[in-house]
Amino acid sequence: MEDQKQTSFTFKIDNFSDKEGAISSSTFSCGGCEWYVDVYPKGSYNVDDHVSMYLQVANPESLRLGWKRRASYSFVLLNQSGIELFRKDESLCQLFCAQFSGRGLVKAVPLKKLQEKGFLEKNKLIVKVEVKVVEAIDQGKATGNETFVYNGFHVRYTQVSSVSRLFVEHPDIAVNFRPICYSVKTTYMNLLLNLIETLNKPPHSFTETELSNAHSELIKLTEAGFKLDWLKTKLAEVTLERKKSNSDDDDTQFQELEEQNKNVKVELNKGKRKSSAKVLSLEQIRTEKPTKRFCSRDMEDQEETSFTFEIDNFSDKEAVISSPTFSSGGCEWYVDVYPKGSYNVDDHVSMYLQVANPKSLRLGWKRRADYSVVLLNQSGQELFKINDSSCQLFCAQFSGRGIANAVPLKKLKEEGFLEKNKLIVKVEVKVVEVVDQGKATRNETIDYNGFHVLNSQVYSVSRLFVEHPDIAENLRFKNQVLKTTCMNILLGLIQTLDKPPHSISETELSDAHSQLIELTEAGFKLDWLKTKLAEVTLERKKSNSDDDTQVQELEEQNKNSASPKGFSFKNVVYFWNTKK
Incomplete structure (x- = not known):
């Protein structure tokens, strides 16, 4: 509609x-549509x-969605006299849609301006609006998830x-x-929108977790640069109101518990019976917290499986060594051993x-399991043990877990480890959760090292952490x-x-x-x-530029920022591509 007249x-x-x-x-x-003006x-x-x-x-x-x-x-x-x-111009071309049908200026005209000569002759304000539509779409092709840029x-x-409304009420919120x-x-x-919605709830309906999350989110939003003093005030008010309402409830509840406690003590004294039951004081009731327990689904009674195998001529080995398979938790497993390390690790097995x-x-297939790796001597005595600290998830997208720095090579030189140049390895596995049905989709997420990632991303993310174990420790x-x-x-x-x-x-x-x-x-x-x-950047500059001086400068910068030992972008991409 470039030719549309004003x-x-x-x-x-x-x-x-x-x-x-x-x-x-x-x-x-x-x-092609009707308009009007609101004046406040x-x-x-x-x-x-x-x-x-x-x-x-x-x-x-x-209006239809998409108009x-x-x-x-x-x-x-x-x-x-006309x-x-x-005059007040809107500096940007604005979008009007079914979800947001109005645009305007909160501070259109200073009230002091109207006191000047000519503005309110006979107490009458004369307003002219000039509109030029540059794009028109009447079809409802949009969905609720379609996006457009707003500020x-x-x-x-x-x-929308x-x-x-957020920008109208707080124009400098994202400055x-x-x-x-x-x-x-x-x-x-x-x-931010979710936090605002959360804080509109009645204060007494907040859980402790929700309130804690709200404080954390507000800090992160403020650190990112949002101006949110007004929301900080709102959160303080909600916190105070919740504390008041919970305090009133607690006083009543504690009085009831104290009364019950007194009755229990009276009954115990009357019967003069010994009891191993713990009678809590009011102060203990206030402070004692429930013990958290990990409950594994369907496999609570699953026994631990142990499997032992031997590697002859271990010190002569270079490439990966795979053990025979063994069964645990309804599936087959094996162990890969890298005698000289893996993924840029060369001083550990x-x-x-x-x-x-x-x-x-x-x-959708998955097993959640605890496992340990043990090194034994010829008599079956344990010499060295390494445990994975957390219960690990094995799935179709990532079928292996392990430790790049499992055993220091120096450790193997100690007495008993390599008798007759033979390494004896025992792996202990306990499967605590089993899912055999393929109910998952590629869009289902899995928690990996604290990140919720798609099934289709698990392998890439896992290799990223294998290659760079400390990549997110300062996140x-x-x-x-x-x-x-x-x-x-x-x-x-x-x-x-x-x-x-x-x-x-x-x-x-x-963008990169x-x-x-x-x-x-x-x-x-x-x-x-x-x-x-x-x-x-350097390679692209070489292929797209004849400016030798600029290329030389980039080469010098590149030398100065050379990767430390262990640079592994190629490895990360390789493992990415093998699972695409």
């Missing part, structure tokens, strides 16, 4: 200074020193109204917002517990949504940098630099990826 519409408001509530103009046509003589949304003005789509309830108009507009004040006295944030149609990557910005906005025939497993985020977003950005960045350098566009390269900065600021250790990005 439409002007003028209306008058009598006795303007006596008005209090919103005043709506009559409707007018532009761009005393301001709106906590603004009381300006006139507020909004351009509205008429009959928004009749939209993109338009530029201006508000003009005229005198009785001469322009004041730099990608938001869903269903969120909430986000727009200092630091993240650049749109997916990170979207995640933060979703987190590496050991991995593997599910046999992983290609035959259906999506600042605790919120699961933010952690998942960061992991998805990281995996996408690795995939981008695996492309041939000449095929990476300038925009992709710029921004994403790497944000991931590093979030706490990821990515020196190896920084080196890879420098290499890609």
Whole structure:
């Protein structure tokens, strides 16, 4: 609609200074639909020193999902002779849609301005609105999940109204917002909207966990650059109200418990019977916490399985050695031993517990198991034992778990370990959960090292942690949504940098630099990826530029940022590609 002409519409408001509530103009046509203007003589949304003005789509309830108009507009004040006295232009072309049918200016005209000569002759305000529609879509092709950009944030149609009101009431809310990557910005906005929704609940309905999470989320949002003093105040009020309501309930409850406790003591004294039961004092009732227990489903009585195997001529071995298979928890397993280490580890023996025939497993198959690896001497006595500290998940996408730094090679030189150059290994396995049905989909998520990742991402993420065990040890985020977003950005960045350098566009390269900065600021250790990005930048510059001086400068920078020993981008990508 580039040739669409601008439409002007003028209306008058009598006795303007006596008005209090919103005043709506009559409707007018532009761009194939009807519009009107709302004027708030005393301001709106906590603004009381300006006139507020909004351009509205008429009959928004009749619009189909997906209907939209993109338009530029201006508000003009005229005198009785039609001469322009004041103009306020909206600097950006704005989107009007079924979910948000109004746009405007909270601070359109200062009330002091209206006191000047000509503005309110005979107490009458004359307003002219100029509208030019530059895009029109009447078909309802959109879904509730379709997104568009609002003040730099990608938001869903269903969120438009909430986000727009947020910016109307708090115009400077994102002035200092630091993240650049749109997916990170979207995640933060979703987190903010959810927090606002949470804090609108009745205070007494909050759980302790919800309140704790709310405080953590507010800190993260503030650290990201949002101005949220108003939300901080709201959270303080909710916390106080909850404390008051719970305190009242606790006093009543504690009185009841104390009364019950007295009755128990009386009965015990009457019967003069000894009892092993623990009678709690009121103070103990206040402070004692329930013991947390891990309860494994369906396999609580599962016995531990032990399997022992021997490796002859161990010190002469170089490549991986696989044990025979053994059964535990209804499936077959084996152990992989790397005599000279694996994944850039060369001073330890590496050991991995593997599910046999992983290609035959259906999506959704899984075992959760505890395991240990033990080294024995010729008499069967335990010399060395290493336990995996947590119950591990084995699934169709990631069928092996283990320890790269299992046994120091120096340890094997001690007496008893390699008698007759033979290493004796015992693996102990206890399966605590079994799922054989393929109920999962590729979109089902699994918790891996504190990150919720898709089934289809498990292998890539696991290899990432094998290659770089400390990659996330300094991660600042605790919120699961933010952690998942960061992991998805990281995996996408690795995939981008695996492309041939000449095929990476300038925009992709710029985004890669921004994403790497944000991931590093979030706490990821990515020196190896920084080196890879420098290499890609240099190679792309070589293929796209004849400027030898600039290339030499980039080569020098690249040398200065050379990877430390153990750089493994190629390995990460290799394992990524083997499971695509």
